[in-house]
Amino acid sequence: MWVGLLLIIVLIVLSIYGAFIGAERAEQFFNRPPLVVYWTALAMLLIIGIAAFRRLLRVPGLLLIHAGCVLILIGGMWGSRAGHGLQKRLFGIDKIRSGRMAIYEGSSDNHVTLNGTREQKKLPFSLKLKDFRIEYYQPVYLRIQTRQGRQWKVPVEVGKEFPLSEEAGTIKIVKEYENLKIGMEEGKSVFFDDPSPGSNPALEVQITEPGGQTSTQYVFELFPGHSHGQDKFLLRYHRVISDYISELQIIEGGKVVAEKDIEVNHPLRFGGYHFYQSSYDDKAGQYTVLQVVSDTGLYVVYAGYWMLCLGVIWHMWLRHIFSRFKT
C-alpha cells in the first residue's frame, strides 16, 4: 500500500513538472526509458495488488477501478511509439503510428509523412479528396467606426442600405468578393473577383453622406487595418469559421469502399486508422491536411475508461444508494 501511495505521489510530481515544460517536451519526457520503467512498475503493482489484496477482489467497485487502470496503462503502452516498435519486432506488424497527409482536391494519395520526421510510408489503401470547404457563422458583421470613435455594426447583406445617423448618412454593401484582384483598364483601376485559385475576401461598400454625395470603400478581411487618409470610416469585417469539411473517399483495389465528410470532432475510421481534419491550404483552399493515427491499443484504453467509471460510480454512489433502499 505504501508503494502504491508513493507511486501516486511520484506521478503527481511528474504531472506538475510535465505541465511546466509544455506538451511537446512532456510527451517526450513521459516516453523516456526511466518513465517506461515507471509505467511498467505501476501496471505491475496494480496487477500484484489485485492478486494479493483480498479486498480488491471481493469489492466489485474496487476491482473495476484497479483493473480499469491496468487496462488504461496497457492500452497506452501498447499504442505508444515504443509499443508500435515492439509489435514490429515481435509480430512484424509495421503500422504507421501517427503522421500527416496532404491531399489536393480531385486527387488521391496514400503517402503519409510520419510525425517528427520527413520519412514517408504508404497506407494499404488510398484517400481521395472530392472537395474541401470552410463554413462560416452567419450573419457576418461589418464594423464601422468614425475617426471620432463612434461605432456601428451591420450585417453583411448585399444590396441592403443601412442608415447610420443623421450626421453619418447611410451605408450599403454593394458586392462581396471571395478573391478580389485589382487590374488596370484604360488607365483606371478595376476590381474583380478572380476565379483562379487564391483567397482575398473583401467587401465593396458604398457610403452615402447626408448631402447625397456617395463614395466607395473596399474592406479586406485579411488586411483589417487597411484604410486611406480620405476615408470617412474605418471599416472591418471578419468571418468566424464554424467548420472545416473534407469530403473523402477510400479507394481500395480501384474501388470506392467507404465515403465520409470529415470535420473537427467527426473523424473517419478505416483499416485500423483514424483520419482527422488537421489543416488546410489557407492561401487558396486547394488541399486539405489530414492527421493519420493508428488505433492500436485504443479500445483497450476505452475498456479501461468504462471500467474505471463504472467502478468509481458503483463504489462511491450506487452501492450506498442500493444499501439505503435495502434497509
Place this chain on the structure above:
Amino acid sequence: MEIKYTIQGLLIYMTIAAYLLAFVTTVLRRPKAGHALYLLGFAIAVCAFGYRWYHVRHVPLQNLFEVFLCLGMIYPVSLFCRRVLRVGGYSADMLIGVIVLSPAGFIFNAEPQQLPPALQSWLFTPHVAVYMLSYIFMAKATFQAICQLAGKNPKPGEKLLPPEEATYRIICVGFPLLTLGLILGSYWGKLAWSDYWGWDPKELWSLASWLVFLGYFHFRYMFGKKHPRINSLWAIAGTATIIITLLWVNLSRIFSGLHSYAT
C-alpha cells in the same frame, strides 16, 4: 477591474448582493431569512445563466466568464449536502457563491464568442458541467477540511457530521464526477485532436488534481482517522490543484496549450 453596465452585469451584481445579505442574515442568527435570501440569490443566478444562454445561443460554458457564472448556482449543492450527506457549511456556501461570481462580475470579459469547431461537440456540455459540479463539491470539502484543521465542530443539536467525516463524504460524491470529467475530456480529445492524451498543461494539471484525491483515498484507507490533519491537508491540496487547473493554466502564459481558448 471593470463594472458591467449591462443586464447581464446587473443580474450578477444582484446575485452577489443577495448571497452577501443571506450570509450576513445567517451569521446574525436569522436562518430562515438567510435561507430565503440564498434561494432568491440562486433564482437570480439561474436567470443570469439563462440570459447568457439565450444571448450566446449555446450552453454558456465556453470561457472563464461563463464557467464562473455557472459556478454561482451553488444552492442545489448546498441543499444536497445538508439534506442527503448531513454536511453543514451553509453560510460558507453563500460566501463561495460570492467568491466565484465576483470574477465574472468584475474581472472576466463578457464579450459573447461563437463556438470554434473543436467545441461543437455533444461532449462539450457534459465534460465542462461535470467538472464544474465536481469543483463545487471539492470546494465544499475543502471548507470542511479547514474547519477540521481549525477544530470547529458542528453544534450538538444540528445532527451534522464532524468535519473530517464530512470532508470524506463530499469527496466521495465529487470524485466520480472528477473522474467522469477527465475521461469525457480524454474521449473528446481523441475525437477532436486525434489523441486521447495530448500531454497538454491543462490535462496534466487535471490529472494531478485527480491523483491528489486518489492519494487522499489511499492515505485515508491506510490510516483511517488516525491522522485527521493529514487527511484534511490532502483535501486542501486537491482543491489547490483544481484552482490551478481552472485559473492559472488558462490565465498564465506559462501554460499555453490546446485549452487556451477557454480564457
